[in-house]
Amino acid sequence: MSEEANVQGPVMIAAFEGWNDACQAATNVVRYLVKRYESREIRHIDCDGFYDYQVARPMLCHVSGRANLVWPQTTFYDITLDARRHLYAQIAPEPNYRWMEYCSQSLHIAEELDAAQVVTMGAMFSDCPHTRPLPVALSDGTHQCECDREYNGPVGIPTVLDMAAADRGFSHASMWVSIPQYLGSDDCAAGTMRLLDALGKRIGFTFDTTELKRKAEQWKAQASVLVRCNDQLGEYVEHLERDYDLKCKADEEAGLGTPQCEQLVREAEAFLRQMGE
Template structure:
């Protein structure tokens, strides 16, 4: 697909260990970027939840209020993408999404990709689980989710209603490691995003940070026998699921053998 893409990520409930919003921070930091649009914070935020920040610079005190920022990110001389980053709004989600999509329309965006990260029961010693949905098609991850949703899902649904091409990407983060930043999760989303839009992103120091995150996690596990047993259990579950997925995939020898045996059985019924 040609034309600009809008990548959206939101701080808060949808952003375990900041893995999703750090994708946008990384892109803004690694490529030539400029702010092109904003959404005013008034009416969308509870300031006792998303508090303004005090910033001192050049001898002056400034209040920084929560807001939505849209960036134009130049990937090379001919290609650019847009990115939207904000704290998750507290109020008026429908109107917020309408305002976001109006800006996307102004920028001639033809595809919207929302990013998210969530805590899950998964081991840090394996590739972090990634779920990618494209409209009604669940491209990775084999379970449809039913339950509470955040603003990325609402924005994705609103984009579909307005005729935008759309997709969402979620990475799972080991819940036993707490809330420190997870560069491995950011790397997982960044690579999936690159595959989606057909571009190889500059990962900078993300791989080194991801390796450090994994090494720290391994030290923590080695120092706690109970946690070590739990992670070993998660590893076995992860490996068994991968094996089952491989065996059930179309064209796998085991799957073909099962189909053949079923067909033979059905042919001989009543003989």
């Protein structure tokens, strides 16, 4: 898929906490945009009927000496990027029940807002090195990334919402960033920044990621310290780096369009699949 799509009209992005959100990289896209740009809450979806409160528990907080319960909910924001452009953002814990009804309500709100496109975002743990740009998989209604073409298995609410958007006639896309699985579950600013870069290319806008760049460098430095302290982990990361570089080289040569290069890509992909088995 070409990352630089000509998107006319406002876009609604959606990210969900939980299984679909390794290191909070996807939902932190929404949080970062809300913090960095002028934004306001414009819609909500009532939590009743969609959540198991033993899984997504309400939170107790004290404000001005009074105790308040904060229930899980879906919030929609209107985010002003500049004088001519804004986007909508949906953020929520992944619902536990009635996904199709939930998606229907979400898309009804997108229709009310006259959104031109729905873009779902997710983050997944994967075998990739922290020393290279984190892989981003992008798919839309006409182009699917390789992982989408070959994957068979369980999915989360972003995939269901994306498919529901397609059925409802929306222009739609999904973006997933891979996070090194050996680094645990701390926030990953590098993953958030990669999703923002991909979104910016798609809508033709350059986001201010100055704060994220600093945090991403800190994340990378901390990961490198961890790797240096563990010889076995260091060997594993070197293996991931070789695989990553081989795949990048094959993709680059395939861009020349020769049959030999296409064969090289197939051989490289087959090799990587064997290494993962």
